[in-house]
Amino acid sequence: MNRIGLGYDIHRVVPGRPMILGGVDIPCPVGPLGHSDSDVLLHALMDSLLGAAALGDIGQHFPPTDPRYAGISSLELLRSVVGLVSAAGFRVENVDMVLVAEQPKLAPYAETIRETVAEVLSVPVSRVSVKATSNEGVGPEGRGEAISAQAVALLRGQP
Numbered sequence: 001m002n003r004i005g006l007g008y009d010i011h012r013v014v015p016g017r018p019m020i021l022g023g024v025d026i027p028c029p030v031g032p033l034g035h036s037d038s039d040v041l042l043h044a045l046m047d048s049l050l051g052a053a054a055l056g057d058i059g060q061h062f063p064p065t066d067p068r069y070a071g072i073s074s075l076e077l078l079r080s081v082v083g084l085v086s087a088a089g090f091r092v093e094n095v096d097m098v099l100v101a102e103q104p105k106l107a108p109y110a111e112t113i114r115e116t117v118a119e120v121l122s123v124p125v126s127r128v129s130v131k132a133t134s135n136e137g138v139g140p141e142g143r144g145e146a147i148s149a150q151a152v153a154l155l156r157g158q159p
């Protein structure tokens with residue numbers, strides 16, 4: 001049986017913080033504030049995977065109050081989420097992510113992000129999509145105050 005899940009995340013951005021998106025370190029004058037590496041793409045992706053398996057959300061599995069998760073790579077958290085999802089009897093069919101940000105431009109890094117995510121999900125790159133849009137100058141993303149991401153995941157139940 002197939003299951004679909006949705007994920008969303010938003011982080012404020014400030015000058016001088018690393019910009020890590022989809023597990024890839026991207027040169028950028030601003031970066032997201034947060035407890036972990038604040039990788040909005042992977043945070044949205046993890047919530048979509050957990051949502052599809054009805055396993056709660058990342059705040060529940062990796063509480064921001066827990067010092068074990070301070071500064072942790074979201075790729076490590078994604079590995080844990082994949083473990084939870086497969087323990088529940090699912091495998092990933094495909095995922096799709098969209099970044100909403102005025103900067104950085106994602107296109108030059110999209111292939112590296114797809115490869116990085118596909119490796120952790122143990123799926124071919126053709127099953128991982130990432131894209132980006134600006135917010136046309138409006139809203140917190142458009143004003144450059146924040147970046148956000150949305151993701152959907154389709155899981156297939158193992159017979």
Ligand code: MG
Pocket residue numbers: 009010011034038039040043
């Ligand atoms: Mg987050």
